[in-house]
Amino acid sequence: MEWLVLFFFLPFVLTLMFFNWLEEKFITIKNREKLEDGEHLIHHRKYKEALSFFTEKLKRFPKSAKAHYYRSLCNLQLGNLYSALYDIEQSLSFDNTVGESYVTKGKILYKLEDYDGAFLEFDKADWHFRSENPIALRWRGIARYQIGQRKNAIEDFQQAVQLGDEDSDYILRTSFEYIHKI
Template sequence: MEWLLLLFFLPFVLTMMFFNWLEEKLFNFRDREKLGEGEQLLLEKKYADAQTFFTEKLKYFPKSAKAYLLRSKANLMLQNYFSALYDIEQSISFDNTVGEAYIIKGKVLYQLKEYDKAFLEFDKADWYFRSENPETLRWRGMARYCIGQIDNAIIDFNRAVILGDEDSAFILKTKFEYLKNKY
């Protein structure tokens, strides 16, 4: 009896799995083709236009991790921190393998003065980038400084300097005065 039931449902399950896989591939292919204009708006620093563009695209591609990520960038630059946080969490829920998403989420949390959570996000981003991204190391160092891990922050800033980050070098030269004044 169990075999008969299994033989009846197995083709159905396999068909559903195939169509889900096919839908995901088609959405990813279409996303790459259609988001270039919005990325150009971000490069030109037209953040409000970019936000509108990605909002429109998300109506057609509601599962697009990249569209949520890019709209999150636009919201971050417009200082819409809670909208940026929502968007980046949506992006991560659809694709949690993008290190840049964790950097953006960390920046948003940092701006909201949630330094402990920001540090964790920068740490995740550093894991994805294998300690080869100076921006991640700088931001993680800044978060560490804010939660009182001064020695570890200096290590992160020094690693970022080795990778060519001039902002980290400036922070180290001014003995954190830049961070004290800015944040």
Template sequence: MEWLLLLFFMPFVLTMMFFNWLEKKFFSFRDREKLGEGEILLEGKKYFEAQLFFSEKLKYFPKSSKAYFLRGKCQFHLENYYSALFDFEQSISFDNTIGELYVWKGKTLYKLEEFDKAFLEFDKADWYYRSENAVALRWRGMARYCVGQVENAIYDFTRAVELGDEDAAHILRTKFEYIKKK
């Protein structure tokens, strides 16, 4: 009896799994196809137009992590930090495996002078990059310096310099004057 029941429900379960997989692939393909124009606007520093473009796309693809991420970058450049933070959090809720996303969220929190939270985001980014991204290390060092962890900040800057980051080298040479001005 159990085998008969299993044989009856197994095709249904397999069909549902297949359509779920197909839907994920279709949405990611559609995102790549439809967001290219907005990325060109973003690269051309037309932030307001790009922000409008991504807002329009989010009406049709409300679960697009990439669209939220790119709109967040536009909001950041337009200095709408709270809107950028919202977009980055939405993007993380749909895909939490993008290291660059944590860097941008940390930058936003840093601009809002929430250094403890910014440090945590940069730390997550560093974890995803496996300590091989100089930008994440430099920003984490800046946040660490602002929360009073000077020795650890120096280590992060030194590691970033080893990876080729000239900005971190400048910060170390000027004895943190760059950070104090911000």
């Protein structure tokens, strides 16, 4: 008897799982196309308009990691650090494979003067980028400098310079004066 119930119930469950998966993929593709307008606003530094745009998108697609990420960028640029931190954490909860999200979270924590937390986020970003992103290396070096790991910070800056980062070169040439201005 159990086999008979399983025989009829299993195709139903598999069909529901397939359509749920298909719906998620369709929404992701559709959502990506609709976020281009907001990306354009960010590119032109219209952060308040972009913030409103992404807030509206998140009302319709609350699980959009990319919309949370972009809203976090807007909040960061507008100085709303705790809102930016909330959004980037939401973004990472939906998709924790994007290195840029860890860089953004690290920048937010750095601005909140949580240098240890910022270092950990920049380290995660560097892991995701496989040590091939000079921005992640530079920011990790800056955070390392703040927590007293000067030798390791210099190594991060030198590695970023090898990848073509002029800001890291400037930091090394000016004896870390740039870090004190951030």
